[in-house]
Every structure is written in structure tokens, then in C-alpha cells.
Amino acid sequence: MWLRIEPRPEPSRLMRYLSPLLAVALMLTCGMVLFKVLGKSPVEGFKVFFLQPMADRYGVAELFLKATPLMLCAVGLSVGFRGNVWNIGAEGQLLMGALAGGGLALHFPASQSPFLLPAMFVAGALGGMLWAAIPAWLRTRFNANEILTSLMLVYIAELVVSWLVHGPWKDPDGFNFPQTRLFQAKAIIPVLVEGTRVNAALLVAIGALVVGWIFMNRSFLGYQMKVSGQAERAGRYAGFSARRTVWLGMLVGGCCAGLAGVSEVAGPIGQITEHISPGYGFAAMIVAFVGRLEPVGIFFASLLMALLYMGGEQAQQYLSLPYSISKVFQGLLLFFLLGSDVFIHFRLRLVRGRK
């Protein structure tokens, strides 16, 4: 008896949607084993990591708060990924969006205008797009690989943030801490549910999901992206511009990541610091894949990813495990997803007798 992988005559639609669930199940199993190996009770670990964060109203609100930037980044990235545009620099675009939007807040410390906050979001979107335009331009003009350039720009964006909060933008009354002044009240996103931190940026994120859905499923441009991504030559023969695919994929990704940056600095943080994002831009890639590059899937996947972040905090607090355990789970999830995805195109077959 012998297991063989063989191609399916047609890709399985069922497996396409089952695969993320399978990946989550495998991640959970692996997590339990990990807890066991670390000398913690797997049941206890599971409770602390996956149930406790959602135990009360505040916890659920925090879940949506953390899911907001993930949703935004992931829906933007999914547009590019569909067109085979590998923007892996959403983290940097998020930071630049935070700087552009936050910079506006710092520039108008006394403004009472109701347009300040919307203007910050616009500035954030532009900041993210500007940062994403660099790899897009380098790719279309000079053929430079966008994976490496977009990633290098993450490091540069981090250093720009660090320079600003240590230098020109440092709060003069801040006891020399590397952070800016706190944003004024008009520059803070209003809270949605009293007594929690979940804010109106969630609505922006859900709006982005809706727009993303319409773009991908109902617009000709979205269709062109999909064709170019799945069959590059077919796209070329049909006269779809490869340049436009790159530009569009990058700019949409940068725009959404920039919005996510504003949602953080004008939301739970309330100022610009060196720690704007705990890797949301990278985690969003996993969200996009687990969500099958579809807005509905991304919605749920971002909640799951937010849960992993919160579980990490809980595990640090109650199980005295390092916070980075959530990154281990994130990586495992993506690996298991890629593994499970094999069964979309292939199936296992039991073969009798020898090879």
C-alpha cells in the first residue's frame, strides 16, 4: 500500500475553501503540541490563547480593533496578489501613511475643523501610495524585482520614523522619550462602543472590503488583474497592460496600508512612536492568503489573526511565554495553508502493491 499524489482533472472548489480551515486545525494541533513541549497544559494553553481574549465585551472590541489594520492592509494586498504583484512592503507603506496622517495632526494642533480627521486619512492614503509607488516605478521603469525593493523600503521607513521621533518631531515636553506630542482631540478617531477602544476606523476597513469586493468581482479592471495574475500570457494577448497591473496592485496596496497606519496612530496609540505596528503589514499577507484573496474571507481571517496577536499577549501574561509565540503561530498558519492548498490541484490516492 502506498500513497501517491496525483493531479486532479480540475481544481477542487471545495478544497479551495476547506484548505484554510484545515490549516487552522493543523495550526491549533501544532500549537497544543507546542504547549505540551513547553511544559504547559495544552488545554490550559488553548484556553488562554484562543478563548480568554474573547471572554468579555472589551476583549471582543479589542479583537475588532486589532483586526482593523489587518483588514485594511490585507484587502489592499489581495488586489496586487491577484495580479501576481508581490508587494511585501505593506509594513513600510503603513508607517509612511501613519507619518503623513499623523504629521497633519501635529501640524494643526489647535484645529477645530471636522475635516481634520478625514484629511488625515487622505494624507495617510497618499503617504502609503507614495511609498508603494517607488517599487512600482522601479519595476515598470527598470524591471527591478518588487519583492526585494518593497521590502527594503520597510527598513528605510522604520528608520525614517525613528529619525523623526528622535529628532524633528520629538515632543519637546516629553522627557526626551522618542515620541511625538499626543494628538489633539479632533485628530483622534471616535470610539464606536463606549467603554472600549474599537473605533470608526473599523467602518473604513469594512468600507474598503466592500469596495474591494466590487472592484474584484464587478469591475473590468479587477477582471483584467485576475486574468493577468492567473495567466500572464492570456492577459497580454488580450491587450491588458502589464504595467497597469503593477501600478494598480502596488498603489491599492499602499493606499490601504496607509489608511491602516492612520487608524493606528490616530486610534489606540494617539501619537507617533517607534512602535506603530507589531508587524501588521507582514501578518496581512497571511491574512490575504488565508482569506483566499477575497474580501469576505479576509474579514474572517483578519479576526483570526487579531486573535493570534491577543493570544500572544495573554500567553505572555498568564503562561509567561514570550509574546513572539504569536509570530510562530502566524508562520505555522501560512505554512499549513500552503501545504493544504496542494489538495486543490492534487489528490492523494492509495495505490496497491509496489511502485
Next chain:
Amino acid sequence: MAPGLLSAILFATVVAGTPLILTALGELVTEKSGVLNLGAEGIMSVGAVAAFATTIHTGSPLLGVLAGMAAGMAMSALFGFAALTLQANQVASGLALSIFGVGLSAFIGKPYESQTLNSVPPLPIPLLSRLPLLGHALFEQQALVYFSWIMLGLVAWFLYRTRWGLALRAVGETPVAAHAIGYNVLRIRYLATLFGGAMAGIGGAFLSVFYTPLWVEGMVAGRGWISLALVVFATWRPLRVMLGAYLFGGAMITQMFVQGSGLRLDIPAQFLSALPYLATVLVLVLISRNRSTIRLNSPASLGQPFMPDT
């Protein structure tokens, strides 16, 4: 500039370039077989933490390096299983490996964050290390620096002067033809991937055991990604990897150069730290702008899965 300072700068350049040479050489061999492993950053991170922890517990840097190498191979085997056996998308699998490796290394390394190792004394080469100017910079280095040169020669010799090197390149160019004349494409790709992982693991070990020598989360700081860019810069040729690595090594130590030169330059430290990343972007642009350079030199089947018997 004082000769002492120049010698010190050359020395630091060589040190900073060594992990890049090691990792990029490994990645070059992997890519020559048609496999694009974007996981170098994750492999280096895990290699660094494995080597550091092992050296702390055993007191032996050699065992540390071996542990880094083994960890690197284990990581690349994980990638190989996803991308070669299961034929998952190579770009996505590599990204997964990077995210996973960076996270895993932070997780494992937490207890070691406050610890430091004794610095390992260098291994001067008799006579040569006495040479003026270059002696100290080139021949009073850690053993792994010499190792990187030896590996450079071995890789070049293997790829272009041996039958198995030819087979590996054939697999990277036209796996179908290599398969047809009886080479086991998947096995060769696995071996090349494992070699790449071992080298990146050693590169990580060099960072944590010899270079710093300590472990902090995120200490690899993009060197894995820069190594990937180096392979493109080198147009997949081993000797140019060394040239590129020392160029980047130089970019990484500009801070020291500026401080040492005594120039009163009012440049923010962050700008100097950004130089290697800027240089990477610049170099990619310069090399890639000529499309035919890339097309002629990159392995033809790079990143494409191969399934025998279909």
C-alpha cells in the same frame, strides 16, 4: 586618512561582508538549481539563535556554528517539503519561511537576550597577517572568514568544473531535459536547497557568535534579503558575490567610517543606517534595468515547480 584607520575600515568591511557571502553563496547554488528560496532571512535568524544558544551551553563556538548549520538545513528542509514535494508556490513558501523563522528565532531567543558571549579570538595566518595595510584586514580574521573564501572557490569549481555542477545547472535551466537524461530533478533540487539552508545557517551563526557576539530579536536586520539581492547583483556568478558582499559590507559600516574620519558631519544616524537598504535598491535597479542581462543569466526555470511523470 591614517593607515591604521584605513586598515580598521577594511577589516570591518570584510567582517560585515562575510555573513552576506556565506548566505548569498548558498542561495546562489539553490537558485542555480531552479529553486527560489526567499526564506534566507528566516533561516539566518534561526541559524543565529541556534548557534548562540549552543555556544552559550557548550562553550564551543565550533559546535555553535554546526548547530547553526543544522538549524539552517532543517529550516530549508521545511521549505523543500512545501515547495518541492508539495509543489506549493515558491515565492509564498519562501515568505512563509521568513515570517516563521523570524518569529521562531525571537521565541527561542527570548531567554538568551541578556546574555553575552566572550569574543572569539581571531585566527591570524602566519606571515600574511604581517603584511602592511592588508595583513590585519584580510589575514587576522575569524576562521569563518577564510571559510567563506574557501567556499567561494569550491562553489565556483563545483558549478563550472564538475559533472554534478553541470547536472545542477541543467536542472535549473531545463528540468525536463535533465529529467529525460536520467537525473533525479527533485533530489538535486532538494540537495541544493539544503546546501543553501546550511550556508545561511552558518551566515546567521557568524552574526551571533562572532560578529556581535550576542543575540537580540531582529538582529539579522534584512541581511537575508540583502543576500538575495546580492545574487541578482552578481548575475548568478560566485566571484561577483564576493565583490558585492564587500560593497554592502562597506555600506554597513559607513557609520564607523564617518565617526572615525573625524569629520563633523551633521547626518542623522538613521540615514547612515539606511544606506545598505538604499544601496540594495540602487544595485537592483542598475542590474535589472538591462532586461537581457537578467534573462541571460538567471536560471531559466527559476521559481517554477517541476513534477516528474505528469
